[in-house]
Amino acid sequence: MTFDPGRTVRELEELRELTGDAEGAQRVAWTDTWERSRDFLRAKVQGTGAVEEIDEAGNQWFTLRGASDRELVIGGHMDSVPNGGWLDGCLNVLAGVEVLRRIASEGEPPVTVRLVSWADEEGARFGRSLLGSSAASGTMADQEELRALKDRDGVALPDALREHGVDLDNALAARSQLENAAAYLELHIEQGPVLESMDLPLGVVLGTFGVERSRFTWRGQAAHAGSTPMDKRRDALAGAAKLALYIREIAAEVGGGAVCTSGGVVCRPGIVTSVVETAEQLLDQRHLDADSLARMLAMARAAAERFAKEEDVEVEWERIWNIEPILFDETLIGFADEAIREVAGTSHKLPSGPLHDAAEVARAGVPTVMLFVQSLRGLSHTKVEDTKREHIELSVQALDKLAAKTIAWLG
Numbered sequence: 211m212t213f214d215p216g217r218t219v220r221e222l223e224e225l226r227e228l229t230g231d232a233e234g235a236q237r238v239a240w241t242d243t244w245e246r247s248r249d250f251l252r253a254k255v256q257g258t259g260a261v262e263e264i265d266e267a268g269n270q271w272f273t274l275r276g277a278s279d280r281e282l283v284i285g286g287h288m289d290s291v292p293n294g295g296w297l298d299g300c301l302n303v304l305a306g307v308e309v310l311r312r313i314a315s316e317g318e319p320p321v322t323v324r325l326v327s328w329a330d331e332e333g334a335r336f337g338r339s340l341l342g343s344s345a346a347s348g349t350m351a352d353q354e355e356l357r358a359l360k361d362r363d364g365v366a367l368p369d370a371l372r373e374h375g376v377d378l379d380n381a382l383a384a385r386s387q388l389e390n391a392a393a394y395l396e397l398h399i400e401q402g403p404v405l406e407s408m409d410l411p412l413g414v415v416l417g418t419f420g421v422e423r424s425r426f427t428w429r430g431q432a433a434h435a436g437s438t439p440m441d442k443r444r445d446a447l448a449g450a451a452k453l454a455l456y457i458r459e460i461a462a463e464v465g466g467g468a469v470c471t472s473g474g475v476v477c478r479p480g481i482v483t484s485v486v487e488t489a490e491q492l493l494d495q496r497h498l499d500a501d502s503l504a505r506m507l508a509m510a511r512a513a514a515e516r517f518a519k520e521e522d523v524e525v526e527w528e529r530i531w532n533i534e535p536i537l538f539d540e541t542l543i544g545f546a547d548e549a550i551r552e553v554a555g556t557s558h559k560l561p562s563g564p565l566h567d568a569a570e571v572a573r574a575g576v577p578t579v580m581l582f583v584q585s586l587r588g589l590s591h592t593k594v595e596d597t598k599r600e601h602i603e604l605s606v607q608a609l610d611k612l613a614a615k616t617i618a619w620l621g
């Protein structure tokens with residue numbers, strides 16, 4: 211079969227017909243529609259000679275044996291959020307199919323080449339993302355919590371998985387899948403506005419942001435809105451408001467793509483006739499560099515103490531969740547940069563805000579890189595998610611060139 215990036219676009223459209231409706235993609239993991247997308251993938255891989263295997267965590271693998279046991283792995287995810295877009299996840303997988311076809315057509319490759327469709331990247335049904343890839347990377351450490359998760363209809367996660375042939379207790383056995391993995395490549399839509407704003411079709415992903423999520427609880431004194439003079443107030447919201455604006459300065463000062471979001475403030479008593487007594491404020495901070503991220507958090511905490519003094523209120527800090535930045539492999543970043551220049555003329559390096567399966571694979575110690583293709587209007591997880599056809603084709607070409615360079619490096 212000759213290499214044909216246009217075929218990837220046609221197959222994506224076919225998949226959209228098969229697994230979407232007027233509201234968008236409906237390939238939620240552990241559902242019949244998701245199974246249909248897995249059958250679709252199986253049919254598309256047929257003819258390449260790659261052998262299918264579904265691992266203990268439900269990840270769907272296709273292996274094309276090469277002269278050596280060392281493996282090049284190309285991955286993505288067929289599952290989507292409800293009412294999702296037509297490209298998120300499945301572009302990576304179907305582009306991988308086209309690359310597999312090209313490699314297979316040239317006879318036995320020097321290294322073994324594998325395509326993986328990770329199970330439940332989105333976590334749309336049970337709220338736990340990266341399920342299959344975290345099992346394969348061995349980072350899944352929350353099996354107790356997973357056992358207790360239920361979907362909207364009260365179905366427990368282990369029961370839903372069992373219906374699709376996965377025993378949660380045994381999911382970590384999927385770790386053996388990455389034993390021989392020597393490189394991992396993933397193409398994904400950007401899901402953000404950066405490449406479009408630069409008028410570039412493709413970019414190399416440097417890694418995924420580290421994240422610090424905090425809760426600041428501000429405590430003042432509830433007091434009557436009419437009888438309390440302005441200079442006698444201990445207004446908890448005043449502290450939260452100052453911090454909500456100050457995080458812009460933190461991001462500007464730290465730089466390097468730093469982002470900070472005060473995504474929620476809940477005020478009590480929350481009535482129009484009272485000064486706010488408590489304000490619970492959520493803060494999300496992200497950076498690709500661990501030291502910069504630590505500095506951002508330290509700056510926010512120090513500022514909160516300062517604002518508390520200024521407003522005569524108290525503030526308490528609590529960490530909700532954090533994850534360290536994950537940096538991709540420098541050699542592979544170089545190959546990806548070259549591949550993009552070859553197909554599109556200009557390349558750009560950028561971090562990823564969202565987490566991806568690639569981050570899990572990188573955490574397992576496998577040299578990893580991702581390619582981003584421009585998203586129109588930066589929108590994703592909605593039916594209006596879109597990418598220009600010619601950009602999709604360029605992205606398949608770039609992934610193919612990246613795969614060829616990586617195979618030459620490994621072989």
Ligand SMILES: [Zn+2]
Pocket residue numbers: 287298299331398
């Ligand atoms: Zn995705």
